[in-house]
Amino acid sequence: MPIPHDLPAAIDRTLIGESILLLPQDRSGSIAEADPALWLGSGPAPALILHTSGSTGAAKAVALSADALTTSARATERFLAGPGRWYLTLPVNHIAGFQVELRARLAGADPVRSSAPSFTAAAFAEEVAPLLARTDGAPTYTSLVPTQLHRILADPAATKAAAGFTAILLGGAAISPALLTAAEAAGLSIVRTYGMSETAGGCVYDGRPFDGVSVTITDAGTIDLTGPVVAGAYVRIGPDGTITPVDSPALTGSGATRTIHTSDLGRIENGVLSVLGRVDDIIVSGGTNVSPHALEATLLPQWQSHGIAEVLVTSVPDDEWGQRIVALVRLGADPDDAVARLTRSPVELGAHLRGLLPESVGGLLPREVIVVDEIPNRSIGKPDRRRAAETARNVLSSVTEK
Template sequence: MFSPHERTVRMTAQTVEDLPAAIDRALAGRSILVLPRNRDDSITEVAPSQWRGAGRAPALILFTSGSTGTAKAVALSADALTTSARATERFLAGPGDWHLTLPTNHIAGFQVELRARLAGREPVRTTSASFTAESFAEEVESLFARGGSRPSYTSLVPTQLHRVLADDRATLAAAKFDTILLGGSAISPALLERADEHGLSIVRTYGMSETAGGCVYDGVPFDGVEITITDTSTIDLRGPVVADSYVEFNADGQISPVDNPGLTTDDDGSRTMRTSDLGRLDDGVLSVLGRSDDIIVSGGTNVSPHELETGLLPTWQHHGIAEVLVTWVPDDEWGKLLVALVRLEDQVSPAMRAALGSSRELARHLGGLDHGMGGQPLPRLAFPVTEIPNRSIGKPDRMAASRLAAELVAAERRRSRIP
């Protein structure tokens, strides 16, 4: 796939220290850094001469999470990457010390490496194969043991924060950070309330691979980033952090830009990312309302699973529900029948425990709670699950959730001998 003259940097604990120097080469235009699709594969450096597009070769190529289909390769310039990193510093309390918990083949993890590099001190990196509250607490202790007077930061996804807040030691460690960036998927108000109760300083981030990571913090865009809400209520992002293009790799290893209506460049060089996310602007502050392609049409009504999840969880959480993901299964009457996948806390209310034997009974019990979602179609089935399906960066995997719901429905029918 690549030139035989490429240099490879392994993404393992033993050689991850090679990544900062590779970032330097990419920012200086001496190589193109290519991140792998999978976190356990290799980061690759490719000669800039392999670039077949107009203008300077990109500094970084990485793959989208593929949450809406096939993952796409995105080309980001050195200017876009550093503009994003410096904007984060300005929004927070300046250059600081970073804790890295996210995979570096995703833009959120890579940006932690980049911000730390620009700040002049390597991050404390997780060495655990999977995130745990215990490993988080130990790593935070290592970060603060290094000393110094600079501010401290980390970047988490909501699933990680759930695990942190379920552990006293990890919660105390998290409270030491000056700021925790939180993004990657929908954030429930209940989760933010719990974090605030424990003294955690949270900044909500919104962005994607195509915008060099988060470019809207707590609903406010970075300087130079413009937000437009289209006629169809989707979000367009325009500015210096937007990627140059999508790209493809030719058989000989050359890299070429690919035209895509979702990522455009104007005649003046301004770049726009046309997202599939639904949004609303109130006095310049952005609220993200879910994805247009996640909308579920149930009984002729458009249902936003994101809106249901964020609306129901604050009440459900008081009855022992830690997380919820709304999905669907085919149904003759409804077309798509709404299904809630719920992850339970260790302690649940007696009434809910009595309802756990039937998906319809559990949904009826949860739907009857005082959740303030009157008039909204609600899930008619609810299944407890050990883990909510998600991708490696913590985004909900809605396709996997739909498949899991179908399997759970089929299994329950077999048990009950329902035709």
């Protein structure tokens, strides 16, 4: 999305309470400022209002305080190597992109902003070169989503450029172990992040929460996050521009005890959080609960050497199973002969790829595997599981009709 030239100054104004920064719901919208007098809630007006990605339903407007935003930004600096120079390739209407702008502003230098209309490895390699060449010894950072990292690692020039960053924040979607292994082998310094709009961005890095942030696993297995980075409220913006807080059971508490009750499943082992996927994404097939995230993390490392670059697990209705497991895959540059030969037959490709799995991989597996040009993603890089399910239904219906 176009970034107004005065965004850094607008960030300054909102941090000192002179305005409320309003980010658009989609990339085609415009960034705006509102008078703090339009805030109808108790206490100080928020600094920023942005929208959730809408991956689990309708997008919600989230109000974040200046304290939550700057606490998050400073915590990132402490976790990494201090204030540094940033490269921005994420849309600023999402919290991950906005935080790159904020961290750069607090560090005293605007980020290098990608000018490409959409992300490509070639543009990445070209644009980061001058940033890495003129840092004056300052650390260099960028923030990516897994889809972008996949493309970088498929391009030698982009991979070399990425290896020049002091650290690369990686989040926004499930991260496969195979992707991390490939990045490490290429010399990239990856920091896995977990967070959301309601936590002012990532607040758990490499499985460990920021200082002041606590992580709790509920009896239902979902993740609760508590601390000063948590949003003050969801809000409604009226036709007259007024901004009103909206009560929600997902956001509770006040001050440093604010808590976001997420729909993410997780576990904590030795103080390290592992995110296991979303409750909403669980597929029930033949009475068995299947986590798409966990299955993707199992399948991709086994299939990569045969030319599969990405995997997204979904399902289609089935008379016997209720839901039948299906996988969408994107091929790499050099799939093996058998995979290339079977791309037009989801059933045969599924049988072939299942046969490549070791006996240790059990449980329900995809019956059909559908080759797609691109894995369905939302604008920030999160998998679009609704569109994936529609794609699977349409493709398999077409195959059946033939």
